[in-house]
Amino acid sequence: xxxxxxxxxxxxxxxxxxxxxxxxxxxxxxxxxxxxxxxxxxxxxxxxxxxxxxxxxxxxxxxxxxxxxxxxxxxxxxxxxxxxxxxxxxxxxxxxxxxxxxxxxxxxxxxxxxxxxxxxxxxxxxxxxxxxxxxxxxxxxxxxxxxxxxxxxxxxxxxxxxxxxxxxxxxxxxxxxxxxxxxxxxxxxxxxxxxxxxxxxxxxxxxxxxxxxxxxxxxxxxxxxxxxxxxxxxxxxxxxxxxxxxxxxxxxxxxxxxxxxxxxxxxxxxxxxxxxxxxxxxxxxxxxxxxxxxxxxxxxxxxxxxxxxxxxxxxxxxxxxxxxxxxxxxxxxxxxxx
Numbered sequence: 001x002x003x004x005x006x007x008x009x010x011x012x013x014x015x016x017x018x019x020x021x022x023x024x025x026x027x028x029x030x031x032x033x034x035x036x037x038x039x040x041x042x043x044x045x046x047x048x049x050x051x052x053x054x055x056x057x058x059x060x061x062x063x064x065x066x067x068x069x070x071x072x073x074x075x076x077x078x079x080x081x082x083x084x085x086x087x088x089x090x091x092x093x094x095x096x097x098x099x100x101x102x103x104x105x106x107x108x109x110x111x112x113x114x115x116x117x118x119x120x121x122x123x124x125x126x127x128x129x130x131x132x133x134x135x136x137x138x139x140x141x142x143x144x145x146x147x148x149x150x151x152x153x154x155x156x157x158x159x160x161x162x163x164x165x166x167x168x169x170x171x172x173x174x175x176x177x178x179x180x181x182x183x184x185x186x187x188x189x190x191x192x193x194x195x196x197x198x199x200x201x202x203x204x205x206x207x208x209x210x211x212x213x214x215x216x217x218x219x220x221x222x223x224x225x226x227x228x229x230x231x232x233x234x235x236x237x238x239x240x241x242x243x244x245x246x247x248x249x250x251x252x253x254x255x256x257x258x259x260x261x262x263x264x265x266x267x268x269x270x271x272x273x274x275x276x277x278x279x280x281x282x283x284x285x286x287x288x289x290x291x292x293x294x295x296x297x298x299x300x301x302x303x304x305x306x307x308x309x310x311x312x313x314x315x316x317x318x319x320x321x322x323x324x325x326x327x328x329x330x331x332x333x334x335x336x337x338x
Contacts, residue, residue: 002043010039022047062092062311063116065108067124069096070225072255072283073300074122077146080304081120088312090117097123105133118142118311120304123149124191142314144307144322147193157314157322159306161298163197163280166328167250170278170296171204173330174248177337179276180208183216183246185235185256188226197252197280216246220256232259239275240267247275248336254279254286254295261293261335276336280328291334299326 008015013032020028021036028036039045062085066074078094085092095111097104104123111119118141123130126149137143138156145158174182184201187194198217205212218238220231232251236259239245251257257279261271269275271291279286282297306324313320 002045004045004047006043007036007039007045010043011035058117058315059115060090061114061116062090062118062120062308063111063114064092064094064120064122065097065104065111066094066122067097067104069094072285073253073281076283076300077122077304080301080306081308082304083301084305084308084312090308090312092308104130108133108137112140116141117315118144120307120311121145123147124193126192142311144310146303146307148196149193152323157310159303159310159324159326161303161326161328163194163296163328164200164203166280166296166330167197167200168204168207169328170250170330171201171208171210174250174276174278174336175204175208175210177276179248179337180210181213181216181244181246181248182210183218183239183249185232185249185251185260186217186219187252187256188220188222188231190222191252194252201250215242220252228253228255229259229262232256232261233263234259236260236263236267236269240264240269245269245275248277249275250278250280252280254281254283254293257293257295257335258285258289261289261291272334272336278330278336282329282331287333294333294336295331296328297331298328302326 004015004018008018011018013036017028017032018036021033064078064081082092095107097107121134121143131149134149135156143157145156146160148160148163150156150158171182184198186198202212218235220235232255235256239249249260251260257277261277264271264275271277277293279293279295282295286293286295303326310320310322
C-alpha cells in the first residue's frame with residue numbers, strides 16, 4: 001500500500017505539498033498539483049482519514065441518529081443521506097437509540113467522543129429536556145434535524161415535511177368526496193414530534209365545518225417494539241365496534257394505515273366503497289398492498305440528501321439555506337374514491 005511519502009517522492013515534492021493538494025488548498029502551482037495528482041493515480045494512493053483527522057480535526061464521518069432501525073422511513077432516509085455523503089467522501093454511521101430519550105442523550109454523548117463531523121438527528125421526543133439538549137448540541141457541531149421540533153427563528157438547522165398542512169388538505173379532499181365522518185389514528189404516545197399531523201386533521205375538520213368527535217380518534221397503544229401494522233389492525237377493529245364506523249380514516253403513518261386496510265378487508269369492510277383510508281409517508285410498501293394505499297408523500301430520500309448537503313456545506317464553510325420545509329403531496333390510489 002502506497003503512503004503519502006511515496007507520493008511525495010514520485011512527484012518530487014515535500015509531504016506537506018502533497019497534503020496541501022489533497023486538502024484542496026490554494027497557493028500550489030498548477031504544474032506541481034498536476035505532478036502530485038499524477039503520482040496519486042499511478043501509485044493508487046488512498047489517503048488515511050484517520051491520519052487526516054488527527055491533523056485537521058475532521059474524520060469525514062456523519063452520524064445519523066434514528067429512534068428505531070425497523071421503521072422503513074429511516075431506511076429510505078439513509079439512502080438519501082448516503083447519496084450525498086459518498087459524493088463528498090464521507091461515511092455515514094447509523095445509530096439506533098431504541099426510542100428512549102435517556103439512552104438517546106447518552107448515545108449521542110458517546111457519538112461525540114468519536115469525533116464525528118456532523119449529525120443528522122431524528123428523534124421522537126419534543127420534551128423541554130430534549131429540546132434544550134439539542135439546542136446545546138447544535139452549538140458544538142453541525143446538526144440537522146428531520147422533525148418539526150423548533151420555531152423558525154431558532155438558530156438550528158432542519159429539513160422536514162409540513163405535516164399540518166398536508167393532513168389539513170387531506171381532510172378537505174375527503175370532505176369534497178362526501179366523506180363527512182372522518183377518523184384519525186394517532187401514533188404511540190412516545191412519538192410526539194408528528195402531532196402536527198393530528199393538529200392538521202383537527203384544523204381540516206374546523207375548515208369544513210365537520211364536528212370533532214372524540215370517539216373517532218384512536219390512540220395506538222404504547223409498545224417497546226411496536227408492530228405498526230398490527231396496531232393499525234387494532235384501530236380498524238375499534239372503528240368496527242363503534243355504533244357508527246367513520247366513512248374515512250386518516251393515519252399518522254403508512255404502516256398504521258396499511259394494517260387498518262388489511263383488517264377492514266379481512267372483516268368484510270369494502271375499501272374504498274365503505275371506508276376511505278389515507279396514510280402518511282409514501283413508503284415503498286404503500287404502493288404494493290392491495291388495494292394500493294392513498295397517502296401523503298414525503299420526499300424522504302430528498303430530505304436525506306438535503307440534510308447531508310447542509311452538514312457538508314457547513315463543514316466546508318459554505319453558505320446554504322439550512323431551514324427547509326417541503327410540502328406534502330397527496331398521492332391518490334385505490335383506498336379512496338378516485
